[in-house]
Amino acid sequence: MGIPMDMRDAWVNNRRKSSSFMIxxxxxxxxxxxxxxxxxxxxxxxxxxxSVACVASAVPTLVAVRTIPWAKANLNYTAQALIISAxxxxxxxxxxxxxxxxxxxxxxxxLYDKTA
Numbered sequence: 001m002g003i004p005m006d007m008r009d010a011w012v013n014n015r016r017k018s019s020s021f022m023i024x025x026x027x028x029x030x031x032x033x034x035x036x037x038x039x040x041x042x043x044x045x046x047x048x049x050x051s052v053a054c055v056a057s058a059v060p061t062l063v064a065v066r067t068i069p070w071a072k073a074n075l076n077y078t079a080q081a082l083i084i085s086a087x088x089x090x091x092x093x094x095x096x097x098x099x100x101x102x103x104x105x106x107x108x109x110x111l112y113d114k115t116a
Contacts, residue, residue: 038103046096053091058084 061083064071075083 034107035104038100038107041103042096042100045099046092049095050088050092054084054088057087 061075061080065075065080066072
């Protein structure tokens, strides 16, 4: 059931020793920083989209539960929360994915423009 403690510690120490000999090139550091910036931008844009989607789905859902007889009878608190959170989660992931891909394309174009 898992790796014994002494084997795990030996493996971790061995990895640390072997990785200390590797020297990263400036290009690799720059690529890593660009990828971090793309990821942060994707998270930021995803959160904005999720916030908007949360409000945009919460208002009609809550109004419908209070006014439409079918919704009042069939949509309990859990169903309402699932509707709202599903819209928010979908908006977050779609927007974050699009933003990260757009940023990666932009970085690739910059890389090819430098080499050409």
